[in-house]
Amino acid sequence: MPDFIVRxxxxxxxxxxxxxxxxLDHAYISEKAFEHLCELSASFSKHGAKVFELAGRRxxxxxxxxxxxxxxxxxxIEILPKHVELDTDDEESVKRKERNLLQSMLKVSLHLSSREAGAASLNRFKNQPLHEWIITQFLTSFERLIQRGIRFDYNRVQEEQKFLRGQLQHVKYMRQPPAKKHIFPIEHDVYEVNRPENRLIRTALEVVCKKTKDASNWKLAQELRLMTSEIPRSQNIQQDFKQWQSxxxxxxxxxxxxxxxxxxxxxxxVSTQGNWRGMSLLFPMEKLFENYVAYHLRRNLIRWNVKTQISSQHICFYEEKPIFRLRPDIHIQHKETNQIIVLDTKWKLINxxxxxxxxxLKDGDIQQMFAYSHYYLQHSSQxxxxxxxxxxxDNELEFKFNVESDKALxxxxxxxxxxxxxxLDYLLD
Known part of the structure; x- marks a missing residue:
C-alpha cells in the first residue's frame, strides 16, 4: 500500500x-483505511482527544x-507540522523543511543529546519519513549497545536433573515415589541475557524488521536479529517496562x-489497548512548540531563570481552599533585578x-493572559x-490592557x- 504525506x-x-x-493538504486513501481512521476518531473523541474531525460522510x-x-x-499516513506556505516553495521543499522541523522539535521534547539523536544519520535521513528516522535511531543505539556489551542477569530456575546443582528442594524430593529417587528437584540461578531490558529491545527489533521499508535499515535489523537470537521476546511489555532498571x-x-x-x-x-495501532505515533504540536521555545530560551537567556508550567496562583477559592490553578507555559525571572515576564506559546498562524x-487572536487567549498579568504580576510587567x-x-503586536498601570502590556x-x-531581539530590547 502507498504511503501518504499530509500536514x-x-x-x-x-x-x-x-x-x-x-x-500535502488533501490525501485520498482506500475505503478500508478510511474506516479504520473513523474508528480511531470515535475512540479518541470518547476520551476527549481531538485528532480527527468529521468533515462529511467520506x-x-x-x-x-x-x-x-x-x-x-x-x-x-505521515502528518507534518504546517508552518511553510505552499505558494512560496514547491511541495518537496516544504516536506523537507517540515520534516527537519519536526525532528528538531522531537529531539528537544524527548530530551535527546546530539549524540543520542544520531547527528551523522540525521543528514542521511533528513528526507526520510519520521518512522524511518526513529527506526534508524533505534538500530544505531542497539548496534552501539552490542559493541559495549549486553548485560546479563541471574534468573532462578526450577528443574529436575539426575545430578545435584544449586539447592535441593527437600520437600519435593521426599514426596517422590521410590522409582524417581534418582531424580533431583533442584533450584539454581542461571546467568543469561533473559532480562526485561533485553526482552523489550528484542521485541522492538522484531517490529522494526517487519515495518521498515528502507534497505539500509532492513539490512542492519537482520544482522542484529541474528546476533541476538538467544534473547526471548517480551510476553508482557508493560510489566517489563516497569522492571526496566537504571x-x-x-x-x-x-x-x-x-x-x-x-x-x-x-x-x-489515548490508550487503545487491544486494538490495532501498528507503528503509530502522534504528538500534539502545541506541546512540541512549547518545549521547543522553552529549550531555546534556557540556552540563550543566561541571566534569567526559565521555568515551565508553574502553578503558584489560583483564580478562585472554595471553602477557603484555592481552586482552578493558573498555569502559564513559561515563567522567566531575571537573576539580578528579579524582573518577571510570563509567556504563553500558541501554535497558530497569525496575520x-x-x-x-x-x-x-482568540478572545480566550487574551483573557487568559489578562489573568496571568493580574495574579502573577499585579499588572506591573508585560x-x-x-x-x-x-x-x-514577522513583527510583534503590542496591546495595552484596560487597567490603570502603564506597564500592563x-x-x-x-x-x-x-x-x-x-x-531575544524582542525579549531583551
Missing part, C-alpha cells in the same frame, strides 16, 4: 475513480497532531530506552494585516504570547523556527 488540518477522503492526486479533517498513523491494511551498570541502556518506548509504546493521544479579524513566525507575522511576538535566537 496539520489536511483533509483525508476516500479515494474514488478519477479523484485528484493526493497532496471526509476527515486533521487537527493539531503530528506523527505517523498506520492502518491494518498497511496504509501509512543505574551505573545499565548506563549504556539509557540511550536505547526512549527509542524502544517509541516503537513499542506507540505514542497515541498582522488582518485587523478586521483581530489578527487571528505578558507575552509567542506564535510561530510566518510571512504575515500584552505583546504577541514571532518565534523564528529556523533561527530561534531571533526571539
Amino acid at each position: 496539520e488540518y489536511a483533509f483525508i477522503s476516500v479515494a474514488y475513480e478519477g479523484c485528484p492526486k493526493s497532496s 471526509k476527515l479533517k486533521l487537527d493539531q497532531y503530528v506523527g505517523v498513523i498506520e492502518t491494518p491494511c498497511a496504509t501509512r 543505574g551505573r551498570l545499565l548506563a549504556a541502556y539509557a540511550e536505547i530506552k526512549l527509542w524502544t518506548e517509541l516503537i513499542l509504546g506507540e505514542y497515541m493521544p 498582522k494585516n488582518d485587523r478586521a479579524g483581530r489578527f487571528g 505578558v507575552i504570547i509567542i506564535y510561530p513566525q510566518v510571512t504575515h507575522f 500584552l505583546r504577541a511576538i514571532p518565534f523564528h523556527l529556523d533561527e530561534p535566537k531571533k526571539v
Whole structure:
C-alpha cells in the first residue's frame, strides 16, 4: 500500500475513480483505511482527544497532531507540522523543511543529546519519513549497545536433573515415589541475557524488521536479529517496562530506552489497548512548540531563570481552599533585578494585516493572559504570547490592557523556527 504525506488540518477522503492526486493538504486513501481512521476518531473523541474531525460522510479533517498513523491494511499516513506556505516553495521543499522541523522539535521534547539523536544519520535521513528516522535511531543505539556489551542477569530456575546443582528442594524430593529417587528437584540461578531490558529491545527489533521499508535499515535489523537470537521476546511489555532498571551498570541502556518506548509504546493521544495501532505515533504540536521555545530560551537567556508550567496562583477559592490553578507555559525571572515576564506559546498562524479579524487572536487567549498579568504580576510587567513566525507575522503586536498601570502590556511576538535566537531581539530590547 502507498504511503501518504499530509500536514496539520489536511483533509483525508476516500479515494474514488478519477479523484485528484493526493497532496500535502488533501490525501485520498482506500475505503478500508478510511474506516479504520473513523474508528480511531470515535475512540479518541470518547476520551476527549481531538485528532480527527468529521468533515462529511467520506471526509476527515486533521487537527493539531503530528506523527505517523498506520492502518491494518498497511496504509501509512505521515502528518507534518504546517508552518511553510505552499505558494512560496514547491511541495518537496516544504516536506523537507517540515520534516527537519519536526525532528528538531522531537529531539528537544524527548530530551535527546546530539549524540543520542544520531547527528551523522540525521543528514542521511533528513528526507526520510519520521518512522524511518526513529527506526534508524533505534538500530544505531542497539548496534552501539552490542559493541559495549549486553548485560546479563541471574534468573532462578526450577528443574529436575539426575545430578545435584544449586539447592535441593527437600520437600519435593521426599514426596517422590521410590522409582524417581534418582531424580533431583533442584533450584539454581542461571546467568543469561533473559532480562526485561533485553526482552523489550528484542521485541522492538522484531517490529522494526517487519515495518521498515528502507534497505539500509532492513539490512542492519537482520544482522542484529541474528546476533541476538538467544534473547526471548517480551510476553508482557508493560510489566517489563516497569522492571526496566537504571543505574551505573545499565548506563549504556539509557540511550536505547526512549527509542524502544517509541516503537513499542506507540505514542497515541489515548490508550487503545487491544486494538490495532501498528507503528503509530502522534504528538500534539502545541506541546512540541512549547518545549521547543522553552529549550531555546534556557540556552540563550543566561541571566534569567526559565521555568515551565508553574502553578503558584489560583483564580478562585472554595471553602477557603484555592481552586482552578493558573498555569502559564513559561515563567522567566531575571537573576539580578528579579524582573518577571510570563509567556504563553500558541501554535497558530497569525496575520498582522488582518485587523478586521483581530489578527487571528482568540478572545480566550487574551483573557487568559489578562489573568496571568493580574495574579502573577499585579499588572506591573508585560505578558507575552509567542506564535510561530510566518510571512504575515514577522513583527510583534503590542496591546495595552484596560487597567490603570502603564506597564500592563500584552505583546504577541514571532518565534523564528529556523533561527530561534531571533526571539531575544524582542525579549531583551
